[in-house]
Structures are given as C-alpha cells and as structure tokens.
Amino acid sequence: MLQFLLFCFYAFVGSFGYCFLANIRPRKHMLFFASLGSGLCWAVYLLFNFLQNDILQAFLATTALTIYAEIMARIFKSPATVYLVISLIPLVPGGGIYHTMEHCINGDMMAFLQEGSHTFGVAGALALGILVVTSVMRLFAAAKALRGHHPQKI
Amino acid sequence: MDTAQLLNLVTDIGCELLENGAETYRVEDTMQRVFHAYGYTDADVFVIPTCMTISITPSHKHSIAKTRRIRCRRTDLNRVDRINGLCREICQRPDPPEEVYERLRAIQNEQRYSPLMRTAGAALVGFGFTLFYGGTLADALCAALIAAITQFLANGLEQLGSNGIFVNIIGGGLIMLMSLFFTQFQFNRLHLDKIVIGALMILVPGLALTNSMRDLIAGDYVSGQARLAEALLTATAIALGAGVVLSLAR
Numbered sequence: 001m002l003q004f005l006l007f008c009f010y011a012f013v014g015s016f017g018y019c020f021l022a023n024i025r026p027r028k029h030m031l032f033f034a035s036l037g038s039g040l041c042w043a044v045y046l047l048f049n050f051l052q053n054d055i056l057q058a059f060l061a062t063t064a065l066t067i068y069a070e071i072m073a074r075i076f077k078s079p080a081t082v083y084l085v086i087s088l089i090p091l092v093p094g095g096g097i098y099h100t101m102e103h104c105i106n107g108d109m110m111a112f113l114q115e116g117s118h119t120f121g122v123a124g125a126l127a128l129g130i131l132v133v134t135s136v137m138r139l140f141a142a143a144k145a146l147r148g149h150h151p152q153k154i
Numbered sequence: 155m156d157t158a159q160l161l162n163l164v165t166d167i168g169c170e171l172l173e174n175g176a177e178t179y180r181v182e183d184t185m186q187r188v189f190h191a192y193g194y195t196d197a198d199v200f201v202i203p204t205c206m207t208i209s210i211t212p213s214h215k216h217s218i219a220k221t222r223r224i225r226c227r228r229t230d231l232n233r234v235d236r237i238n239g240l241c242r243e244i245c246q247r248p249d250p251p252e253e254v255y256e257r258l259r260a261i262q263n264e265q266r267y268s269p270l271m272r273t274a275g276a277a278l279v280g281f282g283f284t285l286f287y288g289g290t291l292a293d294a295l296c297a298a299l300i301a302a303i304t305q306f307l308a309n310g311l312e313q314l315g316s317n318g319i320f321v322n323i324i325g326g327g328l329i330m331l332m333s334l335f336f337t338q339f340q341f342n343r344l345h346l347d348k349i350v351i352g353a354l355m356i357l358v359p360g361l362a363l364t365n366s367m368r369d370l371i372a373g374d375y376v377s378g379q380a381r382l383a384e385a386l387l388t389a390t391a392i393a394l395g396a397g398v399v400l401s402l403a404r
Contacts, residue, residue, distance in 0.1 A: 014352075099347075131370075
C-alpha cells in the first residue's frame with residue numbers, strides 16, 4: 001500500500017517539475033491540480049494491475065485522466081489541454097523508447113522489433129484514451145447546443 | 155469600429171494562442187467567437203500549426219483577408235489559459251478593441267518562469283521520474299543533476315533560435331554522455347537505464363502528442379498529422395542522440 005502511494009507521489013513530483021517547463025503558474029491552483037492528475041492516473045494504472053496488460057492499463061489510465069482534465073477544465077474555466085499535457089507525462093513510454101534504442105544498438109533485431117511495436121502500442125493506447133473521452137465530451141457539447149444553449153468549449 | 159483594426163486584433167489573439175501551444179480547434183473557434191461578439195458573422199478562419207489565414211466580409215461588396223506566418227512555437231500553457239479567459243470576457247462584453255489590446259499587452263508582458271526556475275523544474279522532473287521508474291535515491295540525484303544541466307544548455311540553444319529537432323538530438327546525446335560518465339565511477343551501483351530514462355523525460359513530446367490527438371478528433375487532419383509528425387520526430391531525435399553516444403561508447 002505504501003509502495004502504491006509512493007509511486008503515485010513520484011509521478012506527482014515529476015509532473016510538478018514539468019509544470020515549470022510548460023510555464024504553468026500557481027494561478028487558479030493550476031500547478032497543484034495539473035500535477036495531481038498524474039498521481040491519479042498512475043493510481044488508476046496500478047489499480048488495474050491485475051489485468052497484467054500494460055497497454056490496456058495505459059488506455060484505462062488515460063481515459064480516467066482525460067475525464068479528470070475535462071472536469072477540471074469546467075470547474076476552473078481553463079483549457080483541458082493544460083491538465084491533460086501535464087498529467088499524461090508519466091504514461092509516455094519513455095522506458096520503451098529507451099529500451100527500443102538499446103536493442104537497436106545491440107543489434108538484437110528481434111528484441112528491437114518486439115519492444116518497438118510494444119512502445120507503439122502504449123503510445124496508441126494513450127491516443128485512443130484521449131480520443132474516446134474527447135469524442136464523448138464533444139457529443140455532450142453538441143447535444144447541449146441542440147437544446148438551445150450556447151455550444152460549450154472543449 | 156474599424157474593421158481592419160478588429161482584424162489585426164483577432165489575428166494577434168489567434169497568433170498568441172497558436173504560438174503558445176493551443177490546439178488548432180481552439181484557435182479557430184476563439185477567433186470566430188470574437189468576430190461574432192463584434193457582430194461580424196461572416197468570418198472565416200483557417201489555421202495550421204505554421205500559418206493562419208483570416209478573411210471577413212463586412213459587406214457584400216468587399217471582403218478583407220490577412221495571413222500570418224507562425225515561426226516560433228513554444229509551450230506556455232499559462233498564456234493559453236489567460237488568452238482563453240480574455241476571449242471569454244470579450245464574448246460576454248465586447249469592449250472597444252483599444253481596451254482589449256491593452257489587456258492583451260498586459261498578458262504578453264506577464265513574467266514567464268526564469269531560466270533558473272525552469273532548470274530547477276527539470277531537476278525535479280529527473281528526480282521524480284527516476285524514482286518513478288524504479289531507480290534508487292542515488293540514481294535520482296544523478297538524474298536531477300543531468301536533467302538540470304541539459305535544460306540549462308537547451309535554454310541557451312533555444313534562445314539562439316535553434317530548431318527543436320536539433321535541440322532534442324543534442325539533449326538526448328548529452329544525457330546519455332553524462333549518465334555514462336556517472337555510471338563509470340560506479341558509486342553506489344548506479345543504474346544507467348533508470349538515470350537515462352528519468353532525465354530524458356524533460357524532452358518527451360507530451361504537448362505535440364496530446365494536441366495531435368485533439369486536432370485529429372476535431373477533424374483538423376492537416377494540423378493533426380503535422381503534430382503527430384512532430385511528436386514522432388522528436389521521439390526519434392531523442393533516441394538518435396542517445397543511441398549515437400551509446401554506440402560510440404561501446
């Protein structure tokens with residue numbers, strides 16, 4: 001349990017640092033809530049550990065964090081991208097890219113292709129997660145617009 | 155109200171959004187909304203990551219157009235949020251353009267984080283993610299130092315107007331070189347892979363990947379593809395830089 005929280009905290013710390021690179025200011029508690037998203041998304045990832053499938057886990061975590069980003073965007077009236085970009089960082093397959101490169105250098109073509117396609121799979125899962133949630137959000141916005149309200153910004 | 159002045163104002167707003175990392179959809183939508191707020195319902199905006207074209211038709215006798223080439227792009231999400239807020243205000247209460255211009259200038263003059271703060275941020279990224287990927291505390295401290303040095307040099311390169319791919323190749327190579335240097339000493343049994351992965355996190359193309367997906371969903375295929383290419387090229391550049399150094403060292 002402690003281990004579980006510790007890794008979420010590491011993700012939080014790393015993303016907090018990333019906020020400085022993306023110039024996110026403490027205004028509207030953005031600094032805190034954007035980094036919190038990454039801790040939450042890692043918690044979701046670890047919760048689905050029993051699936052033993054990191055591509056599926058990455059997909060579920062991205063789905064959860066995109067929902068989180070959209071909710072935060074509505075609450076604080078700021079673009080969802082702000083929260084999404086920062087929170088997504090722990091899921092970016094940095095390790096996959098590194099190991100793919102390492103196998104390539106070692107001349108181990110089988111491992112290179114295997115690791116490479118797996119890394120692509122994880123990146124694709126992130127893309128799909130964002131795609132699904134954002135598409136659903138757009139449907140909601142369109143439905144709202146049809147009922148005569150102003151279209152909501154996504 | 156002067157139509158040309160409004161056109162310039164909206165172009166500046168859109169340009170500011172696009173340069174600082176907003177999605178194509180948001181830029182187009184915001185500009186259109188501002189035109190609507192001032193009563194120009196016949197306005198067309200076309201935006202891709204490197205260029206925007208705006209045309210409005212004040213009367214059916216003539217129309218005016220403007221093109222703005224976007225050259226510098228960076229990530230400043232605070233400014234995107236501020237301008238987004240400014241446009242919300244405009245849509246609720248369209249103030250005269252001079253007043254809006256003043257507020258836009260105030261946003262443009264807002265302080266960014268200093269290079270020192272960004273270097274500290276990079277150190278935190280390296281520290282956090284090395285632990286996150288299962289490194290030890292010694293690994294994490296090493297990665298923090300490496301990330302900070304790399305960020306410091308990347309800041310300098312960006313000020314010289316160097317392109318993103320070159321910065322990433324150099325950054326990837328530098329991180330690998332310094333990690334190899336540290337692990338050579340074998341203090342406390344450092345883990346090379348954990349240090350490199352943690353430190354490389356400062357270079358990953360998070361914004362390009364996120365925005366390309368959001369653009370593709372919104373149906374902006376040209377922008378989506380351009381940004382996807384940016385994300386893939388950045389990842390390749392990082393791996394290339396690190397790979398060249400690693401293969402030379404072996």
